[in-house]
Amino acid sequence: ATAVVEDDIDDGVLGIGRDESAKSIYMVSDGTGWTAEHSVNAALGQFEHCLVDRGCAVNTHLFNGIDDLDRLIEIIKQAAKEGALVLYTLADPSMAEATKKACELWGVPSTDVLRPTIEAIASHIGVAPSGIPRSSPSRKGQLTEDYFRRIEAIDFTIKQDDGAQPQNLNRAHIVLVGVSRTGKTPLSIYLAQKGYKVANVPIVMGVNLPKSLFEIDQDKIFGLTINPVVLQAIRKARAKALGFHGHKSNYAEMEHVRGELDHANQIFSTHPIWPVIEVTGKAIEESAAVVVRIFHDRKQKCAMPRISKRY
Amino acid sequence: ATAVVEDDIDDGVLGIGRDESAKSIYMVSDGTGWTAEHSVNAALGQFEHCLVDRGCAVNTHLFNGIDDLDRLIEIIKQAAKEGALVLYTLADPSMAEATKKACELWGVPSTDVLRPTIEAIASHIGVAPSGIPRSSPSRKGQLTEDYFRRIEAIDFTIKQDDGAQPQNLNRAHIVLVGVSRTGKTPLSIYLAQKGYKVANVPIVMGVNLPKSLFEIDQDKIFGLTINPVVLQAIRKARAKALGFHGHKSNYAEMEHVRGELDHANQIFSTHPIWPVIEVTGKAIEESAAVVVRIFHDRKQKCAMPRISKRY
Ligand SMILES: Nc1ncnc2c1ncn2[C@@H]1O[C@H](COP(=O)(O)O)[C@@H](O)[C@H]1O
Ligand SMILES: Nc1ncnc2c1ncn2[C@@H]1O[C@H](COP(=O)(O)O)[C@@H](O)[C@H]1O
C-alpha cells in the first residue's frame, strides 16, 4: 500500500482515477477507519499473487468519522457510480442497516467487517453491544492507564534509540541488538506503541557494546540478524537516500557487510540466552510478533504459549 | 487493554486465570495476530459500558504463527477446557475449515474474523485468494517501496521530535504544534508508522517558535489543543513519573497551564490556516485519523473527501 503523500503528488492523487482497470474498495467507518484499513490490508495479502504483477489493481478509499446518514448515503451513491465495493464498520445498528439496504438498492456489494466479531463476543459474554460509535459525544473518552503506559513507552523508546543512555537499559522491557539497518528503530517503535519500553543497541565493529548490556536481565535481550545480500541492498538504498557518494562506501560494501554480520553472530553465539530473530524478508510487524511471542513465553509459567491481556 | 509486562508481573501473568468470572477470548492466527487483535480491540469498545465498571471482564489470549494442525487442535482443546471463544484468521482454507469443525465438535463458539472481507474482495475483483499464509516459506516477502518509505518516515520523525532541527521542517509532510503533553510525540510516531514524515514543535511561553515554521508551506501545519483541566491531570501524572517533587511545580499548576494554552490559542488564531485539533479525551489513533483526513482533503481536488491508496 502506498499512502498518497507529497512525494507522490506528481503521479499521485489526481492519478488515482486514471487506472481504469483498478477496482475500488470503499472503507467507511464512524470511527478512525483503522480497523477496516487493517483488515483490508491483511485481506489484500491474499491477492498478492495478482497485485504484485499488476494482474489486478486495487484502489482503497477510506471515509472515516462518518456518523450521519446523509454523508453515508452520499458515499454509497458515489460507490455505485465508481463500481466500488463497500466495506464498513458502523457501531450504530441503524446506520449499519441503512448501509446494507442502500447498497442492495443501488447494486453495490457490501460487507460489515466487524459485526460478526462483535456478535460473537456479545453472545459469548452475554452482554448486548452498546451501538454507540467511539466518536459519539455521549461516550466520554477517558484517559486509561493503558494510554499513559503507551505514551511513557514511546517517550522512553525514543530516548533510548541507537544506543543512547545505556545506563537506562535496566528500565527497558525489551532490548534489541543488531548491526545498522536491521530494523532496530522501526521495530522498537512498533513495540513501544504496544506499550513495551524498548531500547536498541547497535553493533558496530571496533566499538564495544555498553557494559550495562551484560549486567541487566539477559532474558529481555534479542539479537537481530539478516541475510547479507538483503542487508547490502538496504544499505545501498540508505546510502543513496542520505546522499553518500563514494565516501563512507564500505558501509554498503559486501565484505564489510559480511564481516559485520559475522561479528554480530559471534556475539550472539556467546550469549545463547538471547533469541536471535531472523528479519530477512519480514515486515516490521512480523518481527514484532516474534519478539512479543518469545517475550511472553518467557514470562509465563503455563504450558501453552500465549500473549494475554486483561480488559 | 493492558499488556501483561514487567510492571504487572506481581498481579500479572499468573493472575490472569484468577478472575473466575472473566470470559476468555482466544485469537488464533497463522500470521502476526495483529489483525485479530485490532478487530477484537475495536469490538470490545462496544462493551465498554460493562467493561469499565467490571460488570463484565474479558481476558484475551493471542496465539500467533499457528501454521500446523497439531498446534491448532491443541489450542482448540484448551479453549474448550477454558470455555473460551475462538476468533481466528487462517489463510489456508483447510486450516480454517478444521478450526470450524473442531470447534463445533467440542462445543466451542468460533468466528472467522477476516473471511467475509477476503471473500467480498475476491468476488469484487474476480480473483481467488491464494490461501497462502503470510508466514509461508513459499511466499517470499519482498521489501517494498512502502517498507522503505515507512522506515524513512520513522527515522525522520524521531530526529525531528520536540522541535529538533527546525531547518528540516520543510521536509516534513506534517508539522504538529502544541504545548507540552498535548500528545505531539505519540501522534507524530503514529503518523510516521503510516508513512508520513512528521515534525513536532513545542509551544513554550517565553520561547520563540522557529522562524522556519512560518516560512514553510502553511498547509501542513496542525495545532493541537486540549482542555486545561485534562492537561493539568496529564502533567501531574507526568511530573510524578519524572519524580518532580515541588520544584518545577508550575509546570502542572493551573494558572500556568491556562496561560500556556491561551498563549497557544492566540498563536493559532493568528494562523487560521492551521487546523486546530482538539485532543481532549481522544486516543492517539483518533487524533491521527483527524489529521490524516484533513491532510488528504487538502491535497485533493475532488469533491468527496477520502484517503486513497494504491495496491
Ligand atoms: N473504544 C470504542 N468504543 C466504542 N466503539 C468503538 C471503540 N473503538 C472502536 N469502536 C468502533 O469500532 C468500529 C471500528 O473503529 P475504528 O477502527 O476507529 O474505525 C467503529 O464502528 C467504532 O465506532
Ligand atoms: N502479506 C500477506 N500475504 C498473505 N497473507 C497475509 C498477508 N498479510 C496478512 N495475511 C493473512 O491475513 C491474516 C491476518 O494476518 P495477521 O494480522 O498477520 O495475523 C492471516 O491469515 C495472514 O496469513
Ligand SMILES: [Mg+2]
Ligand atoms: Mg536505528
Ligand SMILES: [Mg+2]
Ligand atoms: Mg514530546
